[in-house]
Amino acid sequence: MEFLQLLVSGLANGCVYGLIALGFVLIYKATEAVNFAQGDFMMLGAFVTLGLTNAEHMHLPFWLAAPLAIMIMAVLGYLLDFFVLRHLFGQSQTAVVILTIALGFVIRFVAGVIWGHEPQTLESPLAIGDIHLGSVVLGMADVAVIVVTVLMTLFLYQFFQRTKLGLAMQAASQNQMAAYYMGIPVKRVQGLIWGLSGATAAVAGILFASKGAIDPNAGLLGIKAFAAAVIGGFGSLPGALAGGLIIGVIEPFASRYFPAGYSQIAPYALLLIVLVVRPHGLFSQVRIKKV
């Protein structure tokens, strides 16, 4: 029984890691850059929702605020690419990495100025109550997080498989040159991917905030999500989700069955093991190109 409870809360955490990792991978695949501000995007998404829906702020109904926040974050992602990252085209990867790290600091600061540095709780209908199954008590929020993540995954899968834009996004990330040759406006498609990853971050943020309090430093969670993306094989979307789930599940079990402190390092220990045993990650899509 205890096992099931640990598993569900671990999976719920893992879903949040997985969604952030998904954002990392989306952008990495499309632009070969790593957005180290992805965790802070998540935090910002949470705070935007909080600002829209909490009683002391704008007090919109949650079911209106959540989609609105997702849209705001999508637009923000697109504009960020349009006004900033597109102009770094041709610069070294390091420039993009440092820029996104700096961007993370800026987002943390701005969020602190607007919403304060104290932990706050999102007034979310997802967060209310527990589910009792016999002797097992599951947090409603945990279950909701898992359900929403499953839906989000299905949506993304359908989007990439069935729509022309999704196909173009895959094409642009697999072979950018050939995408240009096909007449795909690669730069705009990359901007839309930044938008998509902003939206994904917002969903992750809303879910995360439904599970507990958030403060502007919550974005540092992105480091764990980064580890998740690497474990899954940077460049694979299912891998990112799986990596997130693995890390999420390992944490509560490590803190339950190992001495105190081990749960903190468990994700990174796993990261090390994976890098040694399978350097491409667990679900990498590495193919050798034929001449």
Add this chain to the structure above:
Amino acid sequence: MGEPLLDIRNLESFYGPIMAIRGVSLKVEKGQIVTVLGANGAGKSTLLRTISGIMDPEKGQVLFNGREIQGQEPHKIVQQGIVHVPEGREVFPLLTVDENLTLGAYTRSDKVGVQRDREMVFEYFPILAERRGQEAGTLSGGQQQMLAIGRGLMLRPELMLLDEPSLGLSPLLVQEIFAILRRLNTQEHVTMMLVEQNAHIALDLADIGYVMEIGRIVMDGSAERLMQSEDIKSFYLGHQETSQRGERRWKRKKTWR
């Protein structure tokens, strides 16, 4: 003849400080197959990349149907009906054959026409129909080349730029692919500009030929005339000549030098 489909005037392109194309002019008439021959590094691929907008020229004009298109974004040029089948295939490796073809028609919105053209591609390349659900990265080199050409056809292009379709393929496969290119030209009226190192097969297919060396056109004429030319024979077709003095081939000077 009216105005040519493609008219390149005095084009100059740079790779950084290196001048890769040094004032090239050439014409492609509707319905023709024009080939540009030359060794590695002659600037042939750069020429195609400049036409398709991947690279911007420093000087000169590219006129397509009488309109200047040089320096435009690649997707704008594709929309006008020029498709570039790149060197080394460049298929989308993790997408299926079908999805690759769908992307070839990315700029089109007439679903019925696209479906008809997909059937046409399958008619010319039956192997692609057999493998339509397979990931393109798992195809053989020859099949990938067929896919790259088929994907280009999906645009219903007015002009098809082909960059070394013979590269890395067995002689038999090269014959097969060039036979299909000829059929596409005669039956579907696809105008082609073909860049090749394999002069023999290219001149065999083409109506008009140009010879490029270090960024310049050094010779041009009808394919038959070029095939008869002594220079072409010895430097590009690899015919051994037996002179009385036993002169070594590498000592001969080209007439245009």
